[in-house]
Amino acid sequence: MHWKEILRFWFPEGRALEIDIDAHRTHWFWRMQGGADNEIRARFSGITAQAATGALDHWADDPEGRLALIIVLDQFSRSLWRDTPLAFKQDPAALALAIKGLSNGHYAALATPWFKIVYSQPLGHCEGPDHLERLDLLIRLREGIVSEAPDHLEPVYQSLVTQAHEVRRVIATFNRHPHRNSVLGRQSTPEEQAYIAEASFPHLKAFRGDNLM
Template sequence: MHTQPDQPLTSANETFEDVLRFWFPEDDDQPITRQRFEWWFCGGANAEVISRFAPLLARAERGELNDWSATPRSRLALILVLDQFSRTIHRSTARAFALDPLALSLALEGIRLGHYAALATPWQKTFFFLPLGHCEELTHLQRVAELAKALIEAEPRADRELLEFSADQARSHRDVIARFGRHPHRNAVLGRESTPAEREYLAIGRFVHTRSFEDWQDTRMVSE
């Protein structure tokens, strides 16, 4: 696991480069490892995010980091704080999703301004567009699926299979939104009443966001 032992445990004065160094490997030219992937998507970073970045998230919530939107890298760091760190720090509460509209706006504007295209690696680009995948508007989910597919086509490196899993997750989230118009697994925490079809889906418990890379590989092998 990538850690920053020389950094203070908690600070409101982290820079955007501090955020990027924390979230991404030190050498962006190296393929992403399974360990890093699981650290990102399976909760490996949770304790470190909570202990270190809660004060920074509070600043972002107050609008004190808005100037980070000026450049591609600093905008990416702000998106990480609003979209990723908020989900961890406010996990299992409605506040986990409260900053989604702001993160979505930053991502859409950044794509339009060329900030997305200016990023150096496919994983930086993936986290830049993830707010589109976290929203509940089908057009944005479709765009995520298209962007994720484009990253695979442009990616010759060893982490291609992880990108394929990421792209399949994007398509699966899109399919959930196409079916229900929202993410049913959020209904309880957001105080929304589930429909009978959603209750049936929730009872099965096979949610896209909890699917592991190993499960995806197994399903893929069976289908092939």
């Protein structure tokens, strides 16, 4: 399988910047909230398992190949191994790819705002001691994407800036993503239990309500 097939699947909007905002928002819901799970399992389980072993690291020689590899490690892993620790095991590898691409010009070479958003997601997803610093970087990158996005799509990208700020508040409070605790076998603190009970997680709130205003 060529990495271009990953991009064709994950970005139904292609590269056309004149896409309708409602259609674009529908694509984001599909990507971010599990709508693609069944098709990923059917079509991409083998390629995801390969990527997890490092067998596809050569994809990162190309800016869009690096993006495709990040998608497989950061997104397809979550679909293929949902509700198991394996869903998050590839986060450090995806993060390393994203960080490297920020310094070697690959991120800057990406052609669309949605490519850049998906590319940079590991900065917020991967837990670790530098998580807050990475989220500050993610916020700056998303603010830059808002400034570059077509005017009619700006509400979508501004909502993702808001989302990144909300993720930062969660990490500043708990130093991790508490909603993962049960899957990863971690004991939740009383404060985390209260947060989890509310089920108001930033990754579920993008494009809802005031975030689109």
